[in-house]
Amino acid sequence: MSGTRNTRKSGYQCPICGNALPHLAALAPFDAPCCECGCYLWCRRRDSTDDVVLEAVSGRAPEPWELVKVIHAIAREGPHDCVTVDLSKLEMINSSFLAALVGLKKRLDASGCTLVLCGLTPIVAEIFDRLRLNRLFVIVPSEQHEAMCA
DSSP, rough: OOOTOOOSSSSSEEETTTOOEEOOSOOOOOGBTTTOOOOSEEEEEEOOSSSSEEETTTTOOOHHHHHHHHHHHHHHHHOOOOEEEETOOOOOOHHHHHHHHHHHHHHHHHHOOOEEEEEOHHHHEEEEEEEEEETTTTTEEEGGGGTTOO
């Protein structure tokens, strides 16, 4: 990994290596690997505050090992008070993705970090409600996620 890459240039970074990423809207989700580390991106890190904001990429649910890589990358940075996962780009989610989110929550809870979900579309919010996952996760509208992590 290059020590000279600019992670602030595009506003988006690879959640694994921190490499600056282009805006991914024009790329097919499965054809969007990081050019630095080669990981296929189920999410990208968005510039925000000192806390971690992960923006899910449309159509790309993570495999469990991909989520573990993101968790390890976040842990290497040191402690965080809050990790926000923005799901606003996802129209639908599957059981694998839900299991990955539960795993992420458990790992973050163990380190004293709060996992916040934001930007749930109506269909995704209904899935969380029906499965009663809205009782497990902190879920807020996109505009309020920064206040939750303050």
